[in-house]
Amino acid sequence: MVFTASSDHFLANIRSILKSLFTMGHEVCFTHGARSSNSNGPVVVSSNISLKPDQRVVASNLHSPTRTQYLTTKPEPKPKLQPKGELNAEQSAKELWRRADAVCFDVDSTVCEDEAIDELAHYLGKGCEVAACTQQAMGGSMTFRQALALRLNMMRPTREQLQKYVKTHPVHLTPGIAQLIAELHKRNVDVYLVSGGFRSIIAPVAKLLNIDPVQNVFANEILFDAQGNYAGFNEKEPTSDSGSKSVGKAGVCGLLKAKKSYKSLIMIGDGATDAEACPPADAFIGFGGNQVRETVQKLADWYVYDFETLLKELNSSENEAI
Numbered sequence: 001m002v003f004t005a006s007s008d009h010f011l012a013n014i015r016s017i018l019k020s021l022f023t024m025g026h027e028v029c030f031t032h033g034a035r036s037s038n039s040n041g042p043v044v045v046s047s048n049i050s051l052k053p054d055q056r057v058v059a060s061n062l063h064s065p066t067r068t069q070y071l072t073t074k075p076e077p078k079p080k081l082q083p084k085g086e087l088n089a090e091q092s093a094k095e096l097w098r099r100a101d102a103v104c105f106d107v108d109s110t111v112c113e114d115e116a117i118d119e120l121a122h123y124l125g126k127g128c129e130v131a132a133c134t135q136q137a138m139g140g141s142m143t144f145r146q147a148l149a150l151r152l153n154m155m156r157p158t159r160e161q162l163q164k165y166v167k168t169h170p171v172h173l174t175p176g177i178a179q180l181i182a183e184l185h186k187r188n189v190d191v192y193l194v195s196g197g198f199r200s201i202i203a204p205v206a207k208l209l210n211i212d213p214v215q216n217v218f219a220n221e222i223l224f225d226a227q228g229n230y231a232g233f234n235e236k237e238p239t240s241d242s243g244s245k246s247v248g249k250a251g252v253c254g255l256l257k258a259k260k261s262y263k264s265l266i267m268i269g270d271g272a273t274d275a276e277a278c279p280p281a282d283a284f285i286g287f288g289g290n291q292v293r294e295t296v297q298k299l300a301d302w303y304v305y306d307f308e309t310l311l312k313e314l315n316s317s318e319n320e321a322i
Helices: 008-023 053-059 089-098 116-123 127-138 144-155 159-168 177-186 199-208 248-260 294-299 307-321
Strands: 002-005 027-035 042-051 069-074 102-105 190-198 217-220 222-224 230-233 265-269 283-287 302-304
Touching (some): 102 177, 102 248, 116 127, 116 144, 116 199, 144 230, 177 307, 190 248, 283 294
Parallel strands (some): 102 190, 102 265, 265 283, 283 302
Antiparallel strands (some): 027 042, 222 230
16 A cells, blocks of 8 residues: 655544554555656655554654655565465375385484494494594585495405404394384385495394395495405495486486386485485485484475384375275
8 A cells, every 4th residue: 555645634644544554463664755857656765664563653753744755554475375286395205105116215324223334333443433424424525435435444344344243233223113114015015225334234134124135125245355355345336326316326216116117116214315316216205213414304305203103104094095
């Protein structure tokens, strides 16, 4: 609304007008201006005066203006409404999750409570150095292959050391993961473990969860020479790198979709390399039950803090059907 104040008659009514506007929660702006000599409309030539509901005392002391004055009300902006029938990212992820035909789980800090590479580093006396590098890798500040090579060169495990570690360190599953995977299997959903960790450490995890450790596990392989000394890692494994859709977890998800023709493949994990998998994964669910990473929270279609939430969402689809 715009009012022109050019006489004392305007001031006689302005108090009642302002009272009504303030009651409705409007902000009121006074703009002093003058008409241009070559224009039919008003041209603003000076600054604005803004009145808010708690500034009513100013309005009560108004004097007749010396120039034309315009009163403009600014209603509070209305929140943007989501188009009817259109789902946001979280709603879409939940729907895809309920009808998933394949789910890829990260292992470290997702399926398992800890980061196996950090635990192995502690076992070898290199814990602090490797843990710092892991945080950088999971935060996305370097490529996964760079971080993997750096950490392994710090540790340089022998074959014997790795075998002893696996035998002496039991698996620590994240609460709720066994029940969730059992439910997925019950629904004939294919479940995969896709990890930047090491196959020899992940194999016992897969067996505990009734997952085929050969066909349904994608992980890295540490190489040893004839004497059993560290000799690098298998760079042909897709999970040994990241940064493009042809490698890393994105490469695995793309391969699975092309090979198996999955319609709704979901990636679940806590790290930046997990987020990279979507697309080709149809949705990325960030997991913060063990580690909460801000960058991953922003990238996730849906972010959860426990597996019970995912299990409940699966069961909600059955309740809706009933």
